[in-house]
Amino acid sequence: MRRCPMLPVCVLFAMGIVTGWHVRPAVGWLLAALGILALLAWGHARWRIFWGMTLIYLAGWCHIVCRHHPWNPLDLRLLLGDEVAEVEVVGELVESPVSKPLAGGSESELATSAILEIQSLQRERRPPEPACGQIMVTVPEVLDQTFYAGRKVRVRGVLQRPPRAFVPYSFDYRSHLESRGIYYLLRVRRGEDWQLEGGGASQPPWPARFQLWARQALARGQPEVDEPVKLLWAMLLGWRGGLTDEVAEPFMKSGTMHLFAISGLHIGIVAYVLAAFGRTVGLSMLMARLVTLPLMWFYIAAAGWPASAVRAGIMLSVWWGGGLLLRPPQPLNSVCAAAVLILLWEPGQLFQAGFQLSFAVVLGLVLWAPGIGAWLERPTGPDRLALPSHTWLTRCWRLFKQRLVQTVAASFAAWLASAPLVLWHFSWVTPICVLANLVMVPLGFLTLVAGVAGLVSHALWPALGELFNHSAWGLMVLLLYCSEVFADWTFGNWAAARPVWEWLVMYGLLWLGVSVPGLTARWRAVGGAAMVAMVLIWAPVSKALHGSSVTVLPFDDGYSVLLREPGWAALVDTGRPGPARRVVAPFLHAQGLSRLDALIITHGDLGQMGGATFIESEFWPRKVLHGPQWHRSPAYRERLEHSPHRNLHQEVAAGFQLQTWRLLHPARGETTSAADDGVLVWRRLDESGACLLLSDLSRAGQNQLAQRLTASDIKADVLICGLPDQGEPLADGFLQWVQPKLVIVADHLYPATRRAPVTLGRRLARQGVALWCTRECGAVEIQFTKTGWRARAMDGRQAERTQLSGWHPPPSLESED
Structure with missing residues (x-):
């Protein structure tokens, strides 16, 4: 506890958020209870730890309730309730509209969605009235580029609550939007119902302009904007238009969806490349990280502040920040501190699959990967490939074995830590990801490096930028091919029923048991083997x-x-x-x-x-x-x-x-x-x-x-x-x-x-x-x-x-x- 003081803070704060999501009493009572607990924690030194822990739990509860409480009397929830109305709204675009293929339609059938901060609405046979709140707007067409973040628009359509999931285990669109603070959906029939209003931004914000320039730069020299080019945009820029369900399916089945701005892996790779470049030009480790952090946040802002990138940026900033402050490394404490900061920024992130998978994988890497790597490196007999220790070939062979062991350990730990969440959210068991990550993560790293080099070269030497673009395109084609190969691997993945609570509790207890400090390697191995067995046999057991x-x-x-x-x-x-x-x-x-x-x-x-x-x-x-x-x-x-x-x-x-x-x-x-x-x-x-x-x-x-x-x-x-x-x-x-x-x-x-x-x-x-x-x-x-x-x-x-x-x-x- 003393070595990781942020662990109980993170757990209690998250438990409070979960409670507040399901139980929302009056805000006044929560604030009064919060004040009373603060006084008790300050005035009773003997019980300060107990009252302090209760205070943290109640703070998480109060935090999410206050974030979703309709404080403004003009809030849409107070004006409309559950009414379905034909309205005309005036507001400002929070983000530039995004176009994606219609679900089940062809690639030429596109739909556009955007988030609108409304300022007024007019219902049929009523005068305009002021209103506030964010709504999601959808239209089955593609809007022109005059609509971008910051523009004031007038839109007409049907305003209603987002639909709930009508089928078990399907995507609950209403809960997803509510976790982001969006409570209404405006369905627009055609593009003519969108009109520009006076005021607002006179030009797109610089992230939107950068995105447009970057997409054009990455497509330079390509005969057409095909699927690999769109996936490059998704990997480097977090562009959501290219990652359709058909394209994402083999990556999901092979357990490598994290390559496409889902878990923020691209942010870590970019930061690693920038820090390695700083070390190459002679900077110290601390100075290289100090220079890399602002460049990393510039890249996140240029990508449009996607939630996955912000999560990765906060985690990396906390991790490196301790080293910059000359603090001893405490990986688990840094992960917990990053989680608290993210939940303070947006408590609804706790219910997003990306947040859960990101932290589950990072915790697996922190807690289990070193032990798995040490177990794999144990000598099991004479090395038949042993060479004289003074040769350069021996040093290369040892370095290769060390990197391979570390990669295998990290891949296995990440899969084992995230397996129950993948089962819960996607109903898939993907043991093939342990092998797939050994191939596809290095390929993704090279693709990302080639793409970043293409962007930089495009501004300095366009011809060299085209060469890097072709390299990135070829690597992306190879990445697509590998994803299909691993997805079709016999017994590499299979569907499994969503686990029951008894299974989740047992797996969670094993998860905690193998993470206890001081546990012997033998008992860790037994616990890990039991977790693997639980994952692999759940599908036939659930069928039976x-x-x-x-x-x-x-x-x-x-x-x-x-x-x-x-x-x-x-x-x-x-x-x-x-x-x-x-x-x-x-x-x-x-x-x-x-x-x-x-x-x-x-x-x-x-x-x-x-x-x-x-x-x-x-x-x-x-x-x-x-x-x-x-x-x-x-x-x-x-x-x-x-x-x-x-x-x-x-x-x-x-x-x-x-x-x-x-x-x-x-x-x-x-x-x-x-x-x-x-x-x-x-x-x-x-x-x-x-x-x-x-x-x-x-x-x-x-x-x-x-x-x-x-x-x-x-x-x-x-x-x-x-x-x-x-x-x-x-x-x-x-x-x-x-x-x-x-x-x-x-x-x-x-x-x-x-x-x-x-x-x-x-x-x-x-x-x-x-x-x-x-x-x-x-x-x-x-x-x-x-x-x-x-x-x-x-x-x-x-x-x-x-x-x-x-x-x-x-x-x-x-x-x-």
């Missing part, structure tokens, strides 16, 4: 623990359904390519699924099967099932003709059995007049109860199904359906046959025509049936047990088989056939 379930995943204009049995999983429909990549794939990975046993295509609607090609390539289903009328869908015919897995496709009809699921519709040879008449209908039946998966079956299809089957063949406690193209989803006569207790309708908020009609809710209420609409409740999971089933939605609502009374005929049953 998973029972039978059905999960309805709603998204923009479609939905998917995941069917789970012990050791088996099937996906029903995929949605369009965008939702398939953005919603379905992350959810399947979070379930620990790297491969599907079956992919079921209920019908040929693009909103239901447009992303099937991506799902096939990502999850390699063992078979793809479709109905006998697949040839009626031009989209499905075209996809089947170009599918590289045509041998996996299997046509099925009524009577086909798949685990506990039986196909009820359509029958082979049955004629239909519309696509929604012949969708695949599945029924699950065991001792826990029946579940009917109706898809978008139309009224005509429901009549065919009821005429062909008996009531006992179709009855189900839970009925899951979508919305057919015409008419309401469920007829009263069909409901009388099924007699459900719970109906789940996969509908959508926009457009209004894709919402479940109000009359459906009234009809179900008259018949005593509970109705859950996914536009309101989000994703729904139904878990089946030996005694029944339990349904749980994202908004917190729950239902059990024994709680619902179930269907009963209304006083006067109206036929709607």
Whole structure:
């Protein structure tokens, strides 16, 4: 404790921030309690340590509550609340707009986002009124360069709270923005709704001008601005437009995403290069660091003050600052002090994945890497490559072995320290990163050096700058190739379910145990081996623990359904390519699924099967099932003709059995007049109860199904359906046959025509049936047990088989056939 006084301060302050994020009492009470504790700590010398530690904890609690409290009476949260309004706002751009490809769209389809500090807003049929607060503005177009940070603009659109995560384990956009102090999202339909106002900055700020100059300098001499050039911009400048999901995927799977301004590694490399150059020209170590620190902060400012770069800058400044003040090196104390400074600057950083991963990796390097390196350097026998000690070759060989051991130790320690966070945030296990970092970090170092040299040379000797640009481009191409090789390495990475709290607690205890000072090397090795085993075996253990379930995943204009049995999983429909990549794939990975046993295509609607090609390539289903009328869908015919897995496709009809699921519709040879008449209908039946998966079956299809089957063949406690193209989803006569207790309708908020009609809710209420609409409740999971089933939605609502009374005929049953 005495050697690292900042450790308890950091831990208590962070615990206070976590408490304040979830519990936000009145600010006055917190400030009063803070003052009382300060007086107690000052007046009671005997209990000063206790009161002081309590004071630090309460300071963190008070800090985040005060940062997010609406102090100004004109705050948007006080003016709007949860209202959704068509508004026209006037404000100043906090940062220059950033354009990125639309999720699931092509590279030519770009969307722009920017943060706006508003000054006034005008709602429909109301006069303008002053307001304050930051909002996120999005528009599905690219804005011209006249819009930049500091400009005053007038924007018209729909102002609302950011959407919450409607699917488990998906990105919670609202929480992400709220941690940054942004509580509203303004959706702008087109670029014409952006207008410049008088006032504000007359020209872009110097970081924006530097960014534009640097991008042009790095692209000089290149035939086109291709993917490697954009990744160079991302690595050197923190540019967010080039790191799309498709490009980032192999880096994430190989555990090397930190190369692209995610953890601030580029800041450390730039600082190391500058300090090494200072040492080369004859400066002392202290003087080289003293010169490097302001240059490093200039580089961070020129990159636009990205959070990852600021984190790295603070950590390095604290680390080197102790040496400049001639203090003995205390790495752990310096890391804790840097964490406190960052949380004082922005307490919401504690909930960002980048912050957590950065400090987990640094702590692993500080606490474990030296011990792992010493263990690897232990002599295990005679060195068969030993050479006479006086030769230069021997010295080079020893230096190479030393650097290799240090790199392996650092890579392994970083992976082991960050493994639970990677599992929690990304649902991936990436042991291949230990090997990948040995190759890709040196490549990234060389790429960064070549890029910086290209920038410097561009201002002095443009021809030499082009040579460095070509070198950086070639190294980036090699970096891309290596990322794909390591990402595709057999058993190098795999998806794993998000760990449960029991697993996290056990891993945390081992994490702390191997970090205790004075622990023998043998016990450290035992603890480290136990941590490695916990990470590697979690995926199969989580699969074995998973029972039978059905999960309805709603998204923009479609939905998917995941069917789970012990050791088996099937996906029903995929949605369009965008939702398939953005919603379905992350959810399947979070379930620990790297491969599907079956992919079921209920019908040929693009909103239901447009992303099937991506799902096939990502999850390699063992078979793809479709109905006998697949040839009626031009989209499905075209996809089947170009599918590289045509041998996996299997046509099925009524009577086909798949685990506990039986196909009820359509029958082979049955004629239909519309696509929604012949969708695949599945029924699950065991001792826990029946579940009917109706898809978008139309009224005509429901009549065919009821005429062909008996009531006992179709009855189900839970009925899951979508919305057919015409008419309401469920007829009263069909409901009388099924007699459900719970109906789940996969509908959508926009457009209004894709919402479940109000009359459906009234009809179900008259018949005593509970109705859950996914536009309101989000994703729904139904878990089946030996005694029944339990349904749980994202908004917190729950239902059990024994709680619902179930269907009963209304006083006067109206036929709607």
